[in-house]
């Protein structure tokens with residue numbers, strides 16, 4: 001069981017630290033919490049004690065175990081430390097080596113990997129002093145969970161919201177899985193605009209029946225999260241899925257039903273987009289005529305005429321200005337050959353091919369096995385893995401290749 005030491009400083013986002021403690025505990029981490037005096041103006045030690053089922057630390061001089069020095073032992077105990085929320089004041093103290101309370105003393109006395117989730121008013125965040133202090137900490141190896149943009153308690157709608165607990169959990173999972181942790185500021189996706197399509201489409205035959213497919217949307221959602229984690233602004237155009245809505249501040253979700261609706265949503269965003277991941281399983285056909293009333297059953301066979309839907313990726317390839325296009329190819333045979341053909345036909349930069357004939361992977365499964373086929377003939381086999389890890393591997397492969 002991995003051990004997380006959560007340091008909570010005194011900002012209104014401290015309430016989110018309670019949710020974070022709960023999510024970490026439910027995900028199987030052992031959590032211990034430290035609170036500054038100011039944090040206790042917003043949240044109580046008891047709340048964290050009840051959720052973590054561990055003692056909570058607030059006072060450097062309250063040494064309850066004579067066998068150890070608490071602010072040294074706690075840092076050694078942890079596999080990772082998360083400071084969430086990290087106020088401007090705490091960041092300033094840490095970057096200057098001040099150790100005048102439980103949290104700053106522990107942080108100064110440890111070499112354990114430490115993640116910092118700033119949360120503050122936008123002007124405090126943008127203030128040169130704060131920016132300087134954060135730059136010092138980054139160069140010292142502290143990992144930052146960048147604040148998102150959104151509604152701030154002070155009334156501004158701007159950057160400064162603490163990263164969502166779910167994203168912090170995801171980041172820790174990635175860290176413990178020993179995936180390469182990409183620093184936002186160093187990622188080639190940071191500040192870029194990405195469009196991801198995900199899931200199936202639904203083509204209505206009549207008000208109660210439709211044509212669809214087994215796509216779960218998992219890889220498109222995983223890609224959206226991974227892109228957002230690397231600092232991209234993501235528009236996720238999603239067909240109907242059973243997946244939870246991403247809560248990341250960098251992800252805007254547009255829900256659609258049919259191929260036609262997906263086409264319209266994608267077209268409306270395309271001009272401003274830098275990179276497209278066309279992971280949706282778009283239906284190639286839709287009923288030629290959508291009936292306004294339920295089709296009544298009758299004796300004998302039923303023949304329905306279908307017409308083609310727009311090929312969205314092909315359209316994007318034809319109207320490309322600067323955009324980088326990543327298509328997917330779900331095939332049951334001749335996978336490599338079809339991927340190469342698709343690159344040409346759709347004017348895409350990469351086709352990510354997989355074998356949907358293998359039932360242990362693909363569609364609804366959590367796993368897949370992808371091969372990336374680049375327009376310059378380069379082929380990268382990513383191997384069989386979870387879709388979450390594959391999303392990271394896809395972005396790792398693209399980091400240096402896509403621009």
Ligand code: C5P
Nearest residue numbers: 278279280282310311312313327328329
């Ligand atoms: O042509 P095919 O369906 O095999 O190509 C798959 C790729 O094309 C996927 O990236 C898929 O999202 C995209 N596609 C599309 N519009 C369609 C059909 C497929 O964008 N109507």
